[in-house]
Amino acid sequence: MSIDTAKGVLGDATVAELEACLRGSVVRPGDDDYDRARAVWNAAHDKHPALIVRCAGTADVMRAVEFARSQDLLVAVRGGSHSIAGFSTCEDGIVIDVSPMKGAIVDPVRRRVLAQAGLTWGDLDHETQAFGLAVTGGLISTTGISGFTLGGGVGWLLRRHGLTSDNLTAAEVVTADGSVVRADEREHPELFWALRGGGGNFGVVTSLEYRLHPVGPQVLAGLIFYPLDQARQVVTGWRELTASMPDDLTTLINLTTAPPLPFLPPEVHGTRIAVLAGMYAGDPAAGEAAVAPLRRLGTPIADVMGPMPYTAMQTLLDPLWTAGAHNYFTSAFIEPSDAALDAVLRRHLTTPTPASEVHLHQLGGAFARVPAESTAFSQRDPSMLCNVVARSPDATDFDSHVTWARNTREEIARHGRGTMYVNFTGDGAEDKVRASYPDAVHERLVRVKDTYDPTNLFRLNQNIRPSVGSRS
Incomplete structure (x- = not known):
């Protein structure tokens, strides 16, 4: 059966020729598993690819890239499929799905792991924690490691061990011409620089090869819930504490709506609250003194911070972030002045759905000690990152929820330099991408793009356009 695309028709023989070259498989429109295969985590993006290539290994990726180029197809690359902006799928193009590629080799002596790109953070933590090792990972365990890493990677180990991308030591990459390169400090060093924050x-x-660190298996971590009428004193008190927190402790404030959790009183369910979340990466016993001031910021509704397995903290929020909802995330690096915190607290009172939130992530520590020029993620000065989340169970009024998130971001961003976290730009709008990089960094990224993807084959991302031959 022929497949219609925006560029023409793909004949059955053409697709069969591709499939014969694969160890994996091709999913076409009309196949029994097509609807399942095309679905992504963020239901705000409901696209119908012409083909989904489920790659079993690097050779399959090479064949898929060559096929996409020869047929002039739009390319979406999928790992964990969590891309908030919807880059994990496309209309009428080809999805190169690496999610079946889930191998991991841990070297506990060198403290390295070689991880295939289809792993999620839950997968990788399972492998590395067997040796008492970890690398900074996502806050939701179903997130794919690849896109998360390439955009930076903010997680519970950020202040002790830096971003995920700061711990990337090498990567294997299939470039736009179908060739394979290894990028590290010695081979393709400019590409290696760009991969650490350039998306x-x-x-x-x-x-991806990561540097690992001794973490767990037990850590001191969890959540402290405060009522709305204490939110201001909690947020401002937390800001003061962040100035002297040890690097082992990474925290955030989540201004949200209380979910119906069993340890929260029923009368609190559905009301706006402030949640302090954190993890102490060192000895849990030593961490008690570090987290004690957090317990005294107000009178908690509930305190569920204590010793737990690292893997438990890594999956703690998963039940609140299941697939199938409509999501829009945006962000701003800020300095937490009184005016900035006023704006954050004010916007919390206008959240359009119970699942919509405003997060304040503590930065600093190892994150801030990485020289700005050493990776494409160069926003090392800000002390906080504000993420704005619009989330709804379905499409009802979702456009207005997105407008709320964008307006919230614009108001809060006035208290910083206007810069964004590249993984949470909300969409691929060119001005949002530019807001993620200083001019000199963006110019350097363009030069790398010119070298490895001069025709912009890989443009479903927070796109860095090449200087010539660009397709949009």
Whole structure:
């Protein structure tokens, strides 16, 4: 059966020729598993690809890239499929799905792991924690490691061990011409620099090598819930504490609506609250003194911070972030002045749905000690990152929820330099991408793009356009 695309018709023989070259499989429109295969985590993006290539290994990725280029197809690259902006799928193009590629080799002596690109953070934590090791990972365990890493990677180990991308030591990449390169400090060093914060602009990453650190298996971590009428004193008190917190402790404030959790009183369910979340990465016993001031910021509704397995903290929020909802995230790096915190607290009172939230992430520590020029993620000075989340169970009024998130971001961003976290730009709008990088960094990224993807084959991302030959 022929497949219609925006560029023409793909004949059955053409697709069969591709499939014969694969160890994986091709999913076409009309196949029994097509609807399942095309679905992504963020239901705000309901696209119908012409083909989904489920890659079993690097060779399959090479064949898929060559096919996409020869047929002039729009390319979406999928790992965990959590892309908030919807870059994990496309209309009428080809999805190169690396999610079946889930191998991991841990070297506990060198403290390294070689991880295939289809792993989620839950997968990778399972492998590394067997040796008492970890690398900064996502706050939701179903998030894919690849896109998260390429955009930076903010997680509970950020202040002790830096961003995920700061711990990337090498990557295997299939570039736009179908060739495979290894990028590290010695081979393709400019590409390696760009991969650490420059997003998926330069090829399909098929494996990543990370530096690991002793973490767990037990850590001191969890959540402290405060009522809305204490939110201001909690947020301002927390801001003061962040100035002297040890690097082992990474915290955030989540201004949200209380979910119906069993340890929260029923009368609190559905009301706006402030949640302090954190993890102490060192000895849990030593962490008690570090987290004690957090317990005294107000009178908690509930305190569920204590010793727990690292993997438990990594999955703690998963039940609140299941697939199938409509999501829009945006962000701003800020300095937490009184005016900035006033804006954050004010916007919390206008959240359009119970699942919509405003987060304040503590930065600093190891994150701030990485020289700005050493990676494409160069926003090392701000002390906080504000993420704005619009989330709804379905499409009802979702456009207005997105407008709320964008307006909230604009108001809060006035208290910083206007810069954004590239993983949470909300969409691929060019001005949002530019707001993620200083001019000199963006110019350097363009030069790398010119080298490895001069025709912009990989443009479904927070796109860095090449200087010539660009397609949009």
